[in-house]
Amino acid sequence: MKCEKFKRERLELAYRAHVFDVYNDYLVLPDGRRVVYDLIKHSPGACILPVCDDGRIVLVRQYRNAIDEITYEVPAGFIDEGETPKDAAIRELREETGYIARNVEYVTKTVLAIGTSDEQTYLYIGRDLMFEKTEPDENEFINCEYIEIDDVDRMIKNGEIVDSKTLIAIYAYKCSLT
The missing domain is CATH 3.90.79.10 (Nucleoside Triphosphate Pyrophosphohydrolase)
Structure with a gap:
């Protein structure tokens, strides 16, 4: 279930590997602050x-x-x-x-x-x-x-x-x- 109170601004590729990619995940929090999380996109x-x-x-x-x-x-x-x-x-x-x-x-x-x-x-x-x-x-x-x-x-x-x-x-x- 997607939460509408968090907004993804963009994903920025930081590293590409064989079975996963690492991204910087730029988000806006419900209180308006901006944060950057690490996100690994991995093959299922x-x-x-x-x-x-x-x-x-x-x-x-x-x-x-x-x-x-x-x-x-x-x-x-x-x-x-x-x-x-x-x-x-x-x-x-x-x-x-x-x-x-x-x-x-x-x-x-x-x-x-x-x-x-x-x-x-x-x-x-x-x-x-x-x-x-x-x-x-x-x-x-x-x-x-x-x-x-x-x-x-x-x-x-x-x-x-x-x-x-x-x-x-x-x-x-x-x-x-x-």
């Missing part, structure tokens, strides 16, 4: 939490340079031109895990860094999995991990699962169990 993405028939979840382990660590995450990636969020989630699941989900349920859309970025990620839960073959991108070095749902809380508490889209997807799945 989609992710999917694969759930095995026995209730285990499948997460991918991969290196993330932003935090210089190996992370546990749901399969995820950018939405390609002309692709729906659901199709992107299904594609990423197949590429990163080799699975096809015959039942894909939309959960929500999330804004991952709402104070600075417009990056939106669409979250899905995938069930009734069938294995085909993995097709990771050439720069992805991924391992699949099968995790018991009872182990998830400990992993979150111990800082083993820290990715926000993954945390939201796990939370949504756990809520569906009650």
Whole structure:
């Protein structure tokens, strides 16, 4: 919902990167003051939490340079031109895990860094999995991990699962169990 009391005067490109652009966002506040905020315009993405028939979840382990660590995450990636969020989630699941989900349920859309970025990620839960073959991108070095749902809380508490889209997807799945 757009707020009419805030007025954007202009966006000024400050930096262009591969998947996002950084802008100076010139706004007029409701009290008439002018401010400049940083704004990152980011490509949208989609992710999917694969759930095995026995209730285990499948997460991918991969290196993330932003935090210089190996992370546990749901399969995820950018939405390609002309692709729906659901199709992107299904594609990423197949590429990163080799699975096809015959039942894909939309959960929500999330804004991952709402104070600075417009990056939106669409979250899905995938069930009734069938294995085909993995097709990771050439720069992805991924391992699949099968995790018991009872182990998830400990992993979150111990800082083993820290990715926000993954945390939201796990939370949504756990809520569906009650």
